[in-house]
Amino acid sequence: MPVAELLPITDVSAAACCAPLTKEAIDPAGAETVARTLKALADPTRVRIVSIVASHVGQEACVCDLQGPLGLSQPTVSHHLKVLMEAGFLTRSKRGTWAYYALVPGSLDKIADLLRTV
Template sequence: MATVELLPIEDVSACCAPLASAPLDAAGAESLARTLKAIADPARLRIISIVAAHGGTETCACDLQEPLGLSQPTVSHHTKVLVEAGILSREKRGTWAYYSLVPGALDTVAGLLTSATR
């Protein structure tokens, strides 16, 4: 019978690193759940991507209806959810609303997703 030589494991942390630096506490989980619930809709994800694609400039509500194929009231509902979740900021000018991403609003979500892929 042949013998198999086992090599010593030098760095256990390389293969067994935790997914996150620390587990979420109750308040953090509640906050993250609200954010995930707000973005867990295809239309809202598309709104976020359209606003983000404007390269840091604001996006007029009038520029959201056509690409989404949704009515103005439906777009207003989705943007309201995103504003209330703290993902978008809204500035009203005349009859139009302009939206921009809140800096850092999705950092926790991004961090959670990128740490899960490691």
């Protein structure tokens, strides 16, 4: 690891490998937050769940709407829904014996904007 910082880069080939900065990078805590949010969507099943929920009127669907298309067991579907809830992508409203999951408006745009600023 070369210690050549604060070095005028008139000649790149002869200088050390380290280039100067143009802005400040993200801090570790911020990176942890971004990664935790992205991890919630970094699963094909959960991407499908968000898409299916968003495809329904009112961007809302219950578990029975998901279990068929996904072809997974009910506990597994419930698990994914919980992950998406804790990440802030879905909300749950129980009506009768059914649990309706709705897409949080702007949650996808929010993480998309976050990506552009990284």
